[in-house]
Amino acid sequence: MAPAVPPPDMLSPMTSALPTPMTGRTTSRKALVRRPSPRLADGLVTHIDRTPVDPALALRQWEVYVVALRAHGWETVELPALDDCPDGVFVEDTMVVYRNVAVIGRPGAESRRPETATAEEAVTGLGCSLNRIREPGTLDGGDVLKIGDTLYVGRGGRTNGDGIRQLRAALEPLGARVVAVPVSKVLHLKSAVTALPDGTVIGYPPLVDDPAAFPRFLPVPEESGAHVVLLGGGKLLMAASAPRSAELFADLGYEPVPVDISEFEKMEGCVTCLSVRLRELYG
Numbered sequence: 220m221a222p223a224v225p226p227p228d229m230l231s232p233m234t235s236a237l238p239t240p241m242t243g244r245t246t247s248r249k250a251l252v253r254r255p256s257p258r259l260a261d262g263l264v265t266h267i268d269r270t271p272v273d274p275a276l277a278l279r280q281w282e283v284y285v286v287a288l289r290a291h292g293w294e295t296v297e298l299p300a301l302d303d304c305p306d307g308v309f310v311e312d313t314m315v316v317y318r319n320v321a322v323i324g325r326p327g328a329e330s331r332r333p334e335t336a337t338a339e340e341a342v343t344g345l346g347c348s349l350n351r352i353r354e355p356g357t358l359d360g361g362d363v364l365k366i367g368d369t370l371y372v373g374r375g376g377r378t379n380g381d382g383i384r385q386l387r388a389a390l391e392p393l394g395a396r397v398v399a400v401p402v403s404k405v406l407h408l409k410s411a412v413t414a415l416p417d418g419t420v421i422g423y424p425p426l427v428d429d430p431a432a433f434p435r436f437l438p439v440p441e442e443s444g445a446h447v448v449l450l451g452g453g454k455l456l457m458a459a460s461a462p463r464s465a466e467l468f469a470d471l472g473y474e475p476v477p478v479d480i481s482e483f484e485k486m487e488g489c490v491t492c493l494s495v496r497l498r499e500l501y502g
């Protein structure tokens with residue numbers, strides 16, 4: 220297992236945009252994040268029981284999460300704080316990014332709709348092209364699992380058929396393939412499954428509607444073991460609450476980087492939803 224995240228003072232500010240000659244395209248490693256609202260505990264819970272959340276601990280855990288991204292070469296871009304949006308920290312849900320195109324979502328939960336405006340401003344400022352999901356469509360970024368040019372989209376509680384149709388219309392002309400899959404047992408598709416760097420989809424079987432929807436599926440032994448953020452170089456950012464899944468990944472030659480996100484897990488969040496990673500900006 221990879222060593223713990225280094226303390227903040229060991230980290231120097233870093234920018235990792237590497238220009239690619241001729242194309243103007245840059246290999247970018249930027250991650251959007253938003254600090255947790257002091258009202259985090261008022262956020263939505265759908266599939267789990269509400270339990271007390273410690274906002275001060277949540278803030279410390281978020282800071283460590285941000286440090287972990289930076290320690291592995293990601294330049295973090297902090298969106299404006301939204302203290303009146305208890306779920307605003309789950310910034311992944313505001314959009315889907317494919318190449319340099321950001322499709323701003325229309326959250327399935329009405330209370331989360333005010334979160335998208337600041338996210339849209341940020342990606343516009345970073346040079347992304349923009350598209351938007353419009354009424355009556357709904358789409359949460361947490362329902363979209365991107366593996367190469369294939370985007371699996373969960374049709375479930377937060378994303379509807381019209382949202383999927385609009386995503387397809389926006390991204391398929393650019394070379395993406397949008398594949399709708401059912402989600403009924405958890406909040407978002409990426410609460411059930413994410414993917415290893417080789418494209419193998421990982422999931423905790425009791426919570427996956429249809430493992431056969433994916434070409435390669437690897438069961439993991441813990442619910443939160445299904446959530447990994449690919450940091451690069453085989454490193455997997457994941458929740459400290461899934462040690463047996465971390466062992467499984469280490470055994471497959473990957474390097475788990477565990478972070479404690481207990482306060483976000485109580486609000487049905489996972490490591491993936493705390494950031495939006497941008498890899499292909501044009502400079």
Ligand SMILES: NC(=O)NCCC[C@H](N)C(=O)O
Pocket residue numbers: 262263264265306309311312328331360361362406407409410486487488489491492
């Ligand atoms: N992508 C995600 O899984 N986001 C987690 C959102 C949790 C938040 N409490 C919500 O219900 O919207």
